[in-house]
Structure formats: C-alpha cells, structure tokens
Amino acid sequence: MNPVSAPKEERESVSALLKLLKHGALEQSEPAAYKLVSPSGEVTELPASVLLLLGRVIEVLARGDALTVVPVGKELTTQQAANLLNVSRQYFVRLLDDGRLPFRKTGTHRRVRIEDVLAYARQRDRDRMASLDDLAQLSQDYGGYQEIPTED
Template sequence: MEGKRTQRPRLVGPKGETLELPEPVFHLLRQIVTVLARGDAVTVVPVHKELTSQQAADLLNVSRQYLVRLLDEGAIPYTKTGKHRRIRINDLLAYKQKRDAEREAALDELAQMSQDVGGYSECG
C-alpha cells in the first residue's frame, strides 16, 4: 500500500519517553515479561560469561560431581584457572540444548514403541 509506514517497536517509559527497539529485542522483552508474569526468575548473562562448576551444575540441574565427569569426558569444553574449572555459558547452553533434544527424541521413540505394541489402548 502506498504511503503506509510500518511502525517500529518502541519502549515507552513512565514519563512518556520513548526508545525505538529492534524487532528481535521486542520479541525478547515480550518473552521476559511472560516469564516474569508467571512468577519465574530471569537472568541475563553475556554469552562470554564463565561459570564455576557449581553454577554450571545448578543451571543443568545436576550434581557438581556429575558435571565434573561430563567436563572430564569432553562433553562440555572448559578452561582451568588454577585448580578451578570455568565453563563458558554459551558452551553450557549448547550442551543443554543438545541434551534436551536427545531426551525429547528418546521419549518420542519410547512413546512410538509403546504405541506399536498396543501400550496406549483406550479403556472402556
């Protein structure tokens, strides 16, 4: 349509001040607001941030000992500062995404196998 201008997303402050936002930032803020409205917490971390082994274990919801085993097996890259292991957040999130996708695929396969042998029959 001629003359039609699409509006860019804007953040409006309490005193009416506005800030234009790139569309991806708008979508991110919308997701954050949704999560906060549920009562969940949100943490914003730079991708180059390094975590301690305990912080990384907490993020994966596993024990620190299990995380250390994953590090020693090479499943997640890490560096050492003295005796302390440091894990980059982006490496940890990549591992988590891969792990979650593998779990989802395994659950789908189990459900399909159960369905194939009649495990989900209707009760009547």
C-alpha cells in the first residue's frame, strides 16, 4: 500500500495522456476503443471499466498528487489505518474501543475494513468543515477581525 506519484519529469507526458483519454473516451457517450500493445506486439482492447479506472488514476497523477489503489473489502491493521488517517496508532485504537469504527478481531489483533476507515475520514472532514463554517459565521456575527490599515 505504498503511494505512487509521477515524478516531475513525467508530469508533462502524464498530462498529455490525460488529454488523450478525455478527448477520446471519458467525455464521449460512446467511448473510443483503446488498445494496449505489449512489447512483443500483442494487442488487447481495454475494457471500459479498466479505461475508467485508468482515467481516474491519470487525473490524480497529472495533478501531481500521489495515490494508492486498494481493493474494496481489504482489511487493514490498526497501524495501516492510523497511517491512512494520519493519526497515532494509540489514538486509532481508542476510536475502535469507543465504538466509533467497526472492527473484528483475529486472535488479539484488530482488523478494520478500508471502507469503514474511509467513511470515517469523510465524516471527520465534513464535521471539521462544518465547525470551521460555524466559527467563521461567529466571527462575522461579532464584527470579524479589524482591518489592518495599509500605507499608501
């Protein structure tokens, strides 16, 4: 589960590939047929599902972001899940013990489904944004911050 990103020297060609895909497949109601050619010359047509996933991967790489592809249903260790959420393992275990995320035990080890971890992360982010919106509204309601005078 190591993230992959396009090195700077490859970003231009990744962006060109994204334009090619968008032009031919991702924006048309009838996608064009794309084919993969092996070094030996064997040609295989890419199924629509593979093309859609490839398009999403290329979009992320073209932005310069890293990504990790994880199969749905994959179970994570508490350390892997904590890393994904960018929290300590101890904090993550406390979330599990408090019932904030479902898990199962294999012997003495806890396992969590990636979908549950990602759903928790989405909800956490929505809650954070709502709190920030409330804080910004309070600031506006009470006059906000004073303007800093500028010298002309």
